[in-house]
Amino acid sequence: MSSRIKVIIVDDSAVVRQTVRQALERDSGIEVIAAASDPLFAMGHMQRQWPDVIVLDIEMPRMDGLTFLKKIMTERPTPVVICSSLAENGAAATMQALAAGAAAIITKPKMGVKQFLEGSANDVVQAVKAAARANASRLAPRTVAPKLSVDAMIGAGLGSGSSMVRTTERVIAIGTSTGGTQALEAVLTRLPAVCPGIVIVQHMPERFTAMFAERLDSLCALEVREACHGDRVMPGRALIAPGGKHMMLARSGAQYTVEVVDGPLINRHRPSVDVLFRSCARFAGRNAVGVIMTGMGDDGARGLKEMHDAGAHTIAEDESSCVVFGMPREAIKLGGVDQVLPLDLVAEAIMKAG
Structure with a gap:
């Protein structure tokens, strides 16, 4: 970016405001223009200078963060x-915040917040930088780990799924990140109750994926749930990889199942889209459809190319509808995409291909 990212911090804890501010200001590309104890004070600052990114707590006096978020997303x-915090009530509110258009989440504990934020300073910086690149109009509702490749989880070149070509079972694999909660809702709510089995990786912290799946399940005709190890991939069901775990497609006799496993961060993510996509290339081959949607970085790009090379039909969300056109762009650059479509046409394309 040509100038520094302007940030406002809104949190009722002075310790959090100070710690986050110090973390951000150590990066020369970020400028903290204000730190406010609640949204009403923040709005006073924002009338004078509008930020590029807001770092926002949920539970605050006078106006809670969720109400403030909805106001911002409606007005500007x-x-x-x-x-x-990771408390149950906080987690529920965080899921509502994602639905309302939040770009990213930093989870903090109830105790030892200062030490946690100091140790996670780089995560805070990277979250702010990623948010600054987001297409804010698309967000509105309708420790750098070594960047390991998927080879650290699944070896390359060990099959293409060709042995599966005679099965009638079909699999839809979807990968997404920043902006993906809304994108997934837009796609899944358009799918019928009877559609091929779906496996999904959405970059999301632990404990949030179950609540996200429950919310989608309440909105969709098909069943949506957080995946458990050994779950069957079957028509009318969508399985979402649990936060903090990798999910891989597997084959059990004539049926597809999922393996939910621990493992290193792949492309700095766990779950990783590349892990899911490579397993689909291997065990489903041409019986799969791969979909990559809005997200920062390149996780999933190589895996989608492997699915494409194994005979799967592949789809990428186009730039006009992405919150962040990172993951789809990288997949397109690698030559692994058959169709590039706006979000509102993805569900139809999935059904035609699947």
Whole structure:
């Protein structure tokens, strides 16, 4: 970016405001223009200078963060990074924040917050930088780990799924990140109750994926749930990889199942889209459809190319509808995409291909 990213921090804890501010200001590309104890004070600052990114707590006096987020997204969409506790009530509110248009989540514990944020300073910086690149209008509702490749989880070149070509079972694999909660809702709510089995990786912290799946399940005709090890991939069911775990497609006799496993961060993510996509290339081959949607970085790009090379039909969300056109762009550059489509046409394309 040509100038520094302007950030406002909104949190009722002075310790959090100070710690986050120090973390951000150590990066020369970020400028903290204000730190406010609640949204009403923040709005006073924002009338004078509008930020590029807002770092926002959920539970605050006078106006809670969720109400403030909805107000911002209605009046002037701006990338927001939620910095929230992992308490149950906080987690529920965080899921509502994602639905309302939050760009990213930083989870913080109830105790030892200062030490946690100091140790996660780079994560805070990277979350703000990623949010700054987001297309804010698309967000509005309708420790750098070594960047390991998928080879660290699944060896390359060990099959293409060709042995599966005679099965009638079909699999839809979807990968997404920043902006993906809304994108997945837009796609899954358009799919019928009887559609090929779906496996999904959405970059999301632990404990949030189950609540996200429950919310989608309440909105969709098909069944949506957080995946458990050994779950069957079957028509009318969508399985979402649990936060903090990798999910891989597997074959059990004539049926597809999923393996939910621990493992290193792949492309700095766990779950990783590349892990899912490579397993689909291997065990489903041409019986699969691969879909990559909005997200920062390149996780999933190589895996989608492997699915394409194994005979799968592959789809990427186009730039006009992406919150962040990172993952789809990288997949397109690698030559692994058959169709590039706006979000509102993805579900139809899935059904035609599947």
